[in-house]
Amino acid sequence: MTERTRLLIVDDDAAITAPLASFFERSGYSVRVAGDGQEGLDEVVREKPDLVVSDVLMPRMDGREFVRRLRESDPWLPVILLTQVGESWERSAALDEGADDYLNKPFDPQELLSRIRAVLRRATRGVPTSQRIRAGELLLDRTSRRVWLGERELTLTPKALTLLEFLMTHPQEAHSRERLLAGLWGFDFATSSRAVDHRIAELRRVLADDAANPRFIDTAQGLGYRFVAQVVAA
Amino acid sequence: MRRWWLAVAPLALGALLGGVVALLGERRMIEVAVAIPLVFVVVGALASIVIAVVLVVRRAREARIREREGARAAGSAATIVLERERHRRFLARLDHELKNPLTAIRATAAAAGTADPHWSLVDSQARRLSDLVRDLRKLAELETRPLERESVDLEALIVEAVDALAARDPGAGGRIRLEITRVPWPVPAVSADLDLLSLAVDNVLGNAAKYSSAGPIEVRLREEAGAAVIEVADSGRGIPAADLPQVFDELARATNARDVAGSGLGLTLVQTVVERHGGSVSLRSVEGSGSVVGLRIPLA
Numbered sequence: 001m002t003e004r005t006r007l008l009i010v011d012d013d014a015a016i017t018a019p020l021a022s023f024f025e026r027s028g029y030s031v032r033v034a035g036d037g038q039e040g041l042d043e044v045v046r047e048k049p050d051l052v053v054s055d056v057l058m059p060r061m062d063g064r065e066f067v068r069r070l071r072e073s074d075p076w077l078p079v080i081l082l083t084q085v086g087e088s089w090e091r092s093a094a095l096d097e098g099a100d101d102y103l104n105k106p107f108d109p110q111e112l113l114s115r116i117r118a119v120l121r122r123a124t125r126g127v128p129t130s131q132r133i134r135a136g137e138l139l140l141d142r143t144s145r146r147v148w149l150g151e152r153e154l155t156l157t158p159k160a161l162t163l164l165e166f167l168m169t170h171p172q173e174a175h176s177r178e179r180l181l182a183g184l185w186g187f188d189f190a191t192s193s194r195a196v197d198h199r200i201a202e203l204r205r206v207l208a209d210d211a212a213n214p215r216f217i218d219t220a221q222g223l224g225y226r227f228v229a230q231v232v233a234a
Numbered sequence: 235m236r237r238w239w240l241a242v243a244p245l246a247l248g249a250l251l252g253g254v255v256a257l258l259g260e261r262r263m264i265e266v267a268v269a270i271p272l273v274f275v276v277v278g279a280l281a282s283i284v285i286a287v288v289l290v291v292r293r294a295r296e297a298r299i300r301e302r303e304g305a306r307a308a309g310s311a312a313t314i315v316l317e318r319e320r321h322r323r324f325l326a327r328l329d330h331e332l333k334n335p336l337t338a339i340r341a342t343a344a345a346a347g348t349a350d351p352h353w354s355l356v357d358s359q360a361r362r363l364s365d366l367v368r369d370l371r372k373l374a375e376l377e378t379r380p381l382e383r384e385s386v387d388l389e390a391l392i393v394e395a396v397d398a399l400a401a402r403d404p405g406a407g408g409r410i411r412l413e414i415t416r417v418p419w420p421v422p423a424v425s426a427d428l429d430l431l432s433l434a435v436d437n438v439l440g441n442a443a444k445y446s447s448a449g450p451i452e453v454r455l456r457e458e459a460g461a462a463v464i465e466v467a468d469s470g471r472g473i474p475a476a477d478l479p480q481v482f483d484e485l486a487r488a489t490n491a492r493d494v495a496g497s498g499l500g501l502t503l504v505q506t507v508v509e510r511h512g513g514s515v516s517l518r519s520v521e522g523s524g525s526v527v528g529l530r531i532p533l534a
Contacts, residue, residue: 106337
């Protein structure tokens with residue numbers, strides 16, 4: 001029998017951790033629970049998990065501080081943050097602290113499960129978390145928020161840039177319009193998914209990327225978009 | 235007027251001097267001869283002075299009243315802003331406080347397994363509740379969220395919105411008639427947040443499709459008095475006159491719309507988005523005949 005993947009759930013609300021733990025165990029994971037960031041760090045030291053799911057708002061040590069401290073000792077342990085606010089700046093803040101992904105409360109536990117799988121896949125593939133990343137001649141500096149295609153610096157609207165950053169840091173994964181919208185725009189009213197299409201169109205125009213034969217952004221039929229180029233640290 | 239005594243002071247001073255002089259035994263007389271025409275001139279001049287004084291006094295009083303009313307209006311505008319801000323904070327708190335219980339309910343339902351129809355029901359209702367609270371909060375946030383303005387071609391936006399609706403609902407798509415004014419010139423582009431404006435137009439179009447099962451839907455675009463006007467007209471069920479005053483309120487739903495799914499947030503969203511662009515929304519509706527929703531977006 002292969003060893004079960006080990007998850008650590010860090011949240012101070014037992015009404016959430018207890019059923020979540022039992023749901024993950026039924027889905028084939030081995031689960032431990034910590035009540036706050038400090039307990040989370042202790043648990044990681046005691047026995048390193050394969051992935052951590054952590055709440056943000058907690059007593060003693062909150063989720064951001066937890067991720068910061070964790071990153072000092074373990075830059076590669078995958079972390080999914082359960083954020084409280086659906087705003088786009090919240091999400092980039094979560095990623096800036098070094099979380100690999102985030103999900104807004106209240107979430108569908110099935111959605112969390114599929115994020116866990118995606119992050120674990122990404123972790124085994126070793127997608128760069130570096131501040132400067134490159135895909136072919138496309139270079140993105142995440143700190144200064146500047147983009148170059150070859151020698152030429154590109155001008156993008158803030159939304160298009162955030163979208164490009166998300167796609168490049170999650171390459172080879174198909175993302176639904178709804179998820180991109182909820183994560184990057186901070187609103188996900190049902191009829192608004194064309195907003196994503198507008199920014200994809202802008203990116204393709206600026207990157208001179210042919211939708212029929214894409215170098216960078218592929219349309220995942222009936223689902224959304226996927227960054228197809230290989231992304232490496234620059 | 236607080237300085238009325240200034241007007242009386244010369245009279246009082248004159249009376250005082252006259253009394254003193256009389257007491258001192260002054261009995262001499264001054265005889266003045268005045269030409270009759272000059273009397274008319276002097277009387278006219280005095281009348282002019284009286285009228286001028288009355289006008290000045292009245293104008294000063296009006297200015298004071300205007301000032302007071304202005305202050306009152308500014309005060310009530312500030313009160314409204316404050317009230318909206320309080321409302322927004324309340325929705326954020328409500329949303330925040332409901333997040334953990336709703337997460338717990340959904341996790342419990344997931345742990346119980348979706349095979350159980352009772353737990354599926356619990357899960358779907360929890361989802362519905364979380365969507366509603368989330369939308370309410372996001373709606374409130376739209377009031378202060380920074381706009382990302384760019385030059386927006388409204389004709390392209392409308393055509394795209396109509397195409398998107400037709401893709402979702404081919405029946406409604408077939409009923410739409412576009413009336414775009416292009417002569418003598420096309421409606422100029424507006425400076426707007428493309429995402430939010432699309433959201434507003436989608437909502438209005440969606441309502442027209444939702445509340446009219448048959449009959450044409452007309453979508454019009456024209457320029458009018460420095461604004462671009464988008465109108466969406468349907469020949470659907472309309473809104474009862476009694477419901478019209480509340481139609482833009484959050485969660486308000488017309489009494490004749492109970493059979494159609496909806497959150498009661500659509501028109502609030504439309505109004506919020508258009509007002510953030512300095513525009514206004516109008517709605518005319520007759521129950522049983524249909525509705526016209528107009529979005530006015532200033533051009534400059």
